[in-house]
Amino acid sequence: MADKACAxxxxxxxxxxxxxPDALPDLPFPHRHLxxxxxxSRSDIQCILDLSEQFIELNRQDNKKLRDLQGRTQINLxxxxxxxxxxxxxxxxxxxxxxxxxMSVEASSTKKGETLIDTAMTLNAMxxxxxxxxxxDSGAVALLSQKVDCAVINGxxxxxxxxxxxxxxxxxxxxxxxxxxxLTVAIAGDVMHSRVARSNIxxxxxxxxxxxxxxxxxxxxxxxxxxxxxxFTDMRRGLRxxxxxxxLRLQRERxxxxxxxxxxxxxxxxxxxxxxxxxxxxxxxxxxxxxxxxGVEIDTEVADDIHRSVIREQVEMGVAVRMAVLRLLxxxxxxxxxxxx
Amino acid sequence: xxxxxxAYLNARLLDPASGRDEVGHVLIEDGLIAAVGxxxxxxxxxxxxxxxxxxGLCLAPGLVDMHARIGEPGAEHKESFESAAAAARxxxxxxxxxxxNTEPVIDNVALVEYVHRRANEGSDVHIRPxxxxxxxxxxxxxxxxxxxxxxxxxAFTDGDRAIADATVMRRALSYSTAFDVLIVQHAxxxxxxxxxxxxxxELATRLGLKGIPTAxxxxxxxxxxxxxxVTGARYHAAHLTTAKALDAMRRAKADGLPVSCGTAPHxxxxxxxxxxxxxxxxxxxxxxxxxxxxxxVVEAIRDGTIDVISSGHAPEDxxxxxxxxxxxxxxxxxxxxxxxxxxxxxxxxxxxxxxVLACMTCNPARLLGLDCGVLQAGHPADxxxxxxxxxxxxxxxxxxxxxxxxxxDERPMQGHAVRTxxxxxxxxxxxxxx
Numbered sequence: 001m002a003d004k005a006c007a008x009x010x011x012x013x014x015x016x017x018x019x020x021p022d023a024l025p026d027l028p029f030p031h032r033h034l035x036x037x038x039x040x041s042r043s044d045i046q047c048i049l050d051l052s053e054q055f056i057e058l059n060r061q062d063n064k065k066l067r068d069l070q071g072r073t074q075i076n077l078x079x080x081x082x083x084x085x086x087x088x089x090x091x092x093x094x095x096x097x098x099x100x101x102x103m104s105v106e107a108s109s110t111k112k113g114e115t116l117i118d119t120a121m122t123l124n125a126m127x128x129x130x131x132x133x134x135x136x137d138s139g140a141v142a143l144l145s146q147k148v149d150c151a152v153i154n155g156x157x158x159x160x161x162x163x164x165x166x167x168x169x170x171x172x173x174x175x176x177x178x179x180x181x182x183l184t185v186a187i188a189g190d191v192m193h194s195r196v197a198r199s200n201i202x203x204x205x206x207x208x209x210x211x212x213x214x215x216x217x218x219x220x221x222x223x224x225x226x227x228x229x230x231x232f233t234d235m236r237r238g239l240r241x242x243x244x245x246x247x248l249r250l251q252r253e254r255x256x257x258x259x260x261x262x263x264x265x266x267x268x269x270x271x272x273x274x275x276x277x278x279x280x281x282x283x284x285x286x287x288x289x290x291x292x293x294x295g296v297e298i299d300t301e302v303a304d305d306i307h308r309s310v311i312r313e314q315v316e317m318g319v320a321v322r323m324a325v326l327r328l329l330x331x332x333x334x335x336x337x338x339x340x341x
Numbered sequence: 342x343x344x345x346x347x348a349y350l351n352a353r354l355l356d357p358a359s360g361r362d363e364v365g366h367v368l369i370e371d372g373l374i375a376a377v378g379x380x381x382x383x384x385x386x387x388x389x390x391x392x393x394x395x396x397g398l399c400l401a402p403g404l405v406d407m408h409a410r411i412g413e414p415g416a417e418h419k420e421s422f423e424s425a426a427a428a429a430r431x432x433x434x435x436x437x438x439x440x441x442n443t444e445p446v447i448d449n450v451a452l453v454e455y456v457h458r459r460a461n462e463g464s465d466v467h468i469r470p471x472x473x474x475x476x477x478x479x480x481x482x483x484x485x486x487x488x489x490x491x492x493x494x495x496a497f498t499d500g501d502r503a504i505a506d507a508t509v510m511r512r513a514l515s516y517s518t519a520f521d522v523l524i525v526q527h528a529x530x531x532x533x534x535x536x537x538x539x540x541x542x543e544l545a546t547r548l549g550l551k552g553i554p555t556a557x558x559x560x561x562x563x564x565x566x567x568x569x570x571v572t573g574a575r576y577h578a579a580h581l582t583t584a585k586a587l588d589a590m591r592r593a594k595a596d597g598l599p600v601s602c603g604t605a606p607h608x609x610x611x612x613x614x615x616x617x618x619x620x621x622x623x624x625x626x627x628x629x630x631x632x633x634x635x636x637x638v639v640e641a642i643r644d645g646t647i648d649v650i651s652s653g654h655a656p657e658d659x660x661x662x663x664x665x666x667x668x669x670x671x672x673x674x675x676x677x678x679x680x681x682x683x684x685x686x687x688x689x690x691x692x693x694x695x696x697v698l699a700c701m702t703c704n705p706a707r708l709l710g711l712d713c714g715v716l717q718a719g720h721p722a723d724x725x726x727x728x729x730x731x732x733x734x735x736x737x738x739x740x741x742x743x744x745x746x747x748x749x750d751e752r753p754m755q756g757h758a759v760r761t762x763x764x765x766x767x768x769x770x771x772x773x774x775x
Contacts, residue, residue, distance in 0.1 A: 115663070116664065142619060
């Protein structure tokens with residue numbers, strides 16, 4: 001049930017890049033920024049996923065370059081380490097023809113006492129068209145978005161949201177299983193500290209999937225059931241008959257704060273191996289947002305199972321989804337001067 | 342013959358200490374209340390008396406605010422004694438107790454004397470310092486309770502830090518009995534509250550913020566109650582916010598222990614949903630709680646479990662608040678909205694007006710051994726005259742306080758001080774715009 005209003009003629013994206021930005025149809029994506037999945041409706045999500053499909057094809061061609069964002073400036077502003085997400089956003093921007101700049105603010109100005117808002121104002125004065133922001137504090141990207149004139153994409157904020165990860169996960173599932181509605185998806189691991197888990201919970205609920213979370217009780221955040229999930233502390237029970245297993249990365253620091261006694265115990269009870277996986281549906285997909293800790297949350301063989309593991313596909317979908325998001329938020333919209341298109 | 346004589350006529354007299362609520366008059370002589378009642382002028386007002394007819398406005402003891410953080414010394418750009426006093430006057434507050442968590446910490450005799458001198462020169466409200474309970478708020482070594490009390494400290498507290506170590510708390514309570522001073526606790530178990538930014542629960546999980554469980558408060562209050570049992574000391578929990586801690590306090594009072602507790606207007610007016618959208622002005626310590634807890638606070642004021650409503654005034658500059666939520670400072674400016682929020686508690690939650698006022702006047706005065714907070718002959722003429730029905734809208738830009746961090750900004754209110762009187766002298770008159 002694709003949103004008709006969002007459908008774009010296939011040809012436009014499979015044909016050689018020649019469309020000028022002015023000639024683009026005005027897309028009815030009703031958001032200035034992409035801050036979280038909590039704000040997006042079912043049709044918003046469908047719109048992004050439908051458009052992403054078309055970029056997948058483009059990304060597999062020799063000539064991957066479009067001109068949709070020609071002349072536009074994209075700044076990837078990363079206050080936290082990231083290689084995958086940053087590279088994915090950079091490629092997405094470049095393939096759409098944008099000028100893409102990476103800024104790593106980790107150890108520079110914020111350490112000198114410059115506040116997040118000062119950084120935002122400084123960048124805003126350079127008239128970017130879109131900022132992709134990752135920040136270690138929940139809510140920081142939303143705060144920054146209030147202070148700039150351009151579109152802002154949340155590349156992950158603290159333990160709050162990571163919307164493009166949820167979108168690329170959804171796209172991966174949809175391509176493999178043809179739908180999201182009615183599926184049962186288990187999200188397993190450090191749910192408490194995971195922005196990926198939160199964004200996926202919102203997206204999957206909005207799209208009509210059933211969501212389970214599986215974690216040791218110390219890594220289940222308070223009130224998680226109220227987000228519309230079923231919580232399990234027994235992984236085998238949680239995996240019973242699920243269509244998709246999403247594993248989360250376990251930060252090794254968790255062994256310190258008395259969340260967990262040891263890696264060994266965690267792997268024994270919560271690591272995804274063939275035995276535990278046997279409780280899921282026989283063709284259940286295995287997903288992981290990366291980077292993986294093999295032997296901590298996932299068994300190497302399971303991760304590399306070419307029939308069921310879609311982990312590499314997720315990375316590919318990441319570029320397509322980010323192109324779609326950039327395209328929807330930036331192309332055909334004014335920047336700066338308060339131009340709220 | 343007194344040198345100065347002043348009469349307020351036809352006021353609604355409100356004296357929570359005696360339960361008086363009647364229309365009548367007050368006679369003030371040389372800064373003291375000389376007579377109060379409906380029949381004090383049977384024939385006419387005595388000669389050479391300045392007369393002000395209040396035409397039915399409410400007249401109550403000036404508010405005694407038991408918990409205000411002032412930036413002086415160390416953070417005068419957030420609040421100085423002058424600006425705090427100006428805010429207090431406009432809020433109907435005539436006695437202001439200041440916390441010791443300043444820079445440097447108020448933990449020695451010289452600093453208490455400094456605060457006393459600085460605060461009361463050029464300030465026309467009474468400023469009463471609380472001193473630190475432990476040196477440098479380190480939670481280990483006690484301060485000199487006796488000498489500090491003699492220098493003017495009216496209570497002992499580690500401010501926005503809990504006295505966490507049970508043995509230190511036990512000794513602080515025990516030692517305090519030698520001087521009959523009050524120990525004021527920030528009742529929050531720090532190891533549970535560690536790095537938390539808001540109430541633990543669904544909303545914190547949605548926002549991806551670390552939560553502070555209600556158990557952090559309950560555990561500290563229950564532990565402290567056991568230590569009061571052992572020591573017999575006078576103990577006050579500064580700001581209680583949870584149903585369970587209030588239940589513990591209710592039981593301890595029923596057992597006859599010398600315990601008391603307070604809260605602040607935001608805890609009976611707001612709940613955790615204010616934080617949604619990462620609104621840092623709603624980031625306070627302890628955090629805003631669930632709606633059930635908010636209602637429990639209202640009930641505890643109604644049934645007298647809560648003794649004190651203080652402003653909880655915690656001024657912060659915009660830089661400290663315009664931050665990602667977890668980085669932002671805790672605290673809300675409260676001096677200029679305290680009375681109106683108390684009146685709102687009376688009007689919308691049906692808590693008796695005298696019960697609300699008791700929490701802001703005679704109760705804190707009694708706990709601190711102050712002479713004020715009552716509307717009776719022989720006591721200082723510290724008064725607030727207020728119009729309980731006057732509508733207004735909070736505009737934090739117009740605060741007299743240097744800091745504008747109010748979670749109530751732009752909210753409609755009903756009732757405000759129209760005149761504030763300290764020792765018989767009018768220190769504030771609100772210009773009426775009609």
